[in-house]
Amino acid sequence: MPLVTGDFILQHARKNNYAVCAFNVENMEMVQAVVSAAEETGSPVIIQTSANTVKYAHMDYYYAMVQAALKHADVPVALHLDHGDSRDLAIQAIRSGYTSVMIDASKQSFEDNMKETKNVVDVCKPIGVSIEAELGNVGGKVGDQEYGAAGYTKPNEAKEFVEKTGTTSLAVAIGTVHGVYAGEPNLDLELLAELRNTVDVPLVLHGASGLSEHDIKQCVEHGISKINYATELRIAFTEAVKEYFTIEKDFVDPKKFTGHARSIVKQVAIEKMEMCGSINRASTMNI
Numbered sequence: 326m327p328l329v330t331g332d333f334i335l336q337h338a339r340k341n342n343y344a345v346c347a348f349n350v351e352n353m354e355m356v357q358a359v360v361s362a363a364e365e366t367g368s369p370v371i372i373q374t375s376a377n378t379v380k381y382a383h384m385d386y387y388y389a390m391v392q393a394a395l396k397h398a399d400v401p402v403a404l405h406l407d408h409g410d411s412r413d414l415a416i417q418a419i420r421s422g423y424t425s426v427m428i429d430a431s432k433q434s435f436e437d438n439m440k441e442t443k444n445v446v447d448v449c450k451p452i453g454v455s456i457e458a459e460l461g462n463v464g465g466k467v468g469d470q471e472y473g474a475a476g477y478t479k480p481n482e483a484k485e486f487v488e489k490t491g492t493t494s495l496a497v498a499i500g501t502v503h504g505v506y507a508g509e510p511n512l513d514l515e516l517l518a519e520l521r522n523t524v525d526v527p528l529v530l531h532g533a534s535g536l537s538e539h540d541i542k543q544c545v546e547h548g549i550s551k552i553n554y555a556t557e558l559r560i561a562f563t564e565a566v567k568e569y570f571t572i573e574k575d576f577v578d579p580k581k582f583t584g585h586a587r588s589i590v591k592q593v594a595i596e597k598m599e600m601c602g603s604i605n606r607a608s609t610m611n612i
């Protein structure tokens with residue numbers, strides 16, 4: 326099946342009150358694991374690569390790997406640039422064949438974030454590429470300042486932001502953090518519900534690694550349509566490789582440990598799809 330847009334998947338999720346998992350991938354095995362998990366569970370899915378990942382290898386490589394996987398699968402998949410930081414990078418993603426891009430100018434002032442986002446929207450919208458922007462401070466990345474509740478997304482600003490920029494989805498700050506949580510995450514679900522009722526585009530949750538099943542289900546119930554997982558998948562892959570080296574010592578074939586890691590990542594992806602409620606949704610989409 327050919328790639329679909331992020332909007333196609335997210336609009337279906339929003340309308341039907343579930344969330345789609347968006348998994349950050351780093352290599353071929355992770356692409357295979359995610360597509361295979363989606364196919365086995367009949368789940369639409371978003372595959373994404375971060376701005377750092379696409380510094381490691383050009384987006385052409387990830388596009389080619391996803392296309393190859395889709396030759397052998399019949400499930401809706403969108404390919405998304407995660408945390409893109411410029412219009413140029415968004416254009417590069419479009420040229421590589423990505424069907425969705427994020428422009429993250431959330432560290433800039435409200436006005437500059439709007440301006441930067443609108444610049445990307447103007448490139449993407451006419452050609453049907455989906456756009457995700459971010460408003461508020463999720464934090465947790467190296468060098469991020471922590472604002473606490475003061476950095477949460479404000480509903481009145483979110484409304485103005487979406488209307489003026491025309492972004493087709495919005496990442497919101499409601500208490501999640503990128504990476505591993507130091508303490509108990511404290512999510513503002515009331516704020517999330519208010520945001521859901523204030524803006525009419527799908528809402529995106531960043532920093533989902535480490536959230537409990539209960540928290541994820543609450544976020545979906547209160548209005549999240551896309552849930553981003555990066556750290557947990559990286560940990561699953563890397564720990565599986567390390568584990569393999571403790572079990573088997575006498576081997577020379579790299580496929581042994583990458584294959585083991587691939588099957589573990591697939592299991593994790595299926596667990597997340599179950600939590601988000603995306604299982605068996607593909608068959609209800611109009612493709």
Ligand code: G3H
Pocket residue numbers: 349407408502503504505530531532533534553554555556557
């Ligand atoms: O953009 C990617 C995500 O927000 C991933 O966050 O690393 O905490 O899973 P995570």
Ligand code: ZN
Pocket residue numbers: 408503531532553
């Ligand atoms: Zn993120």
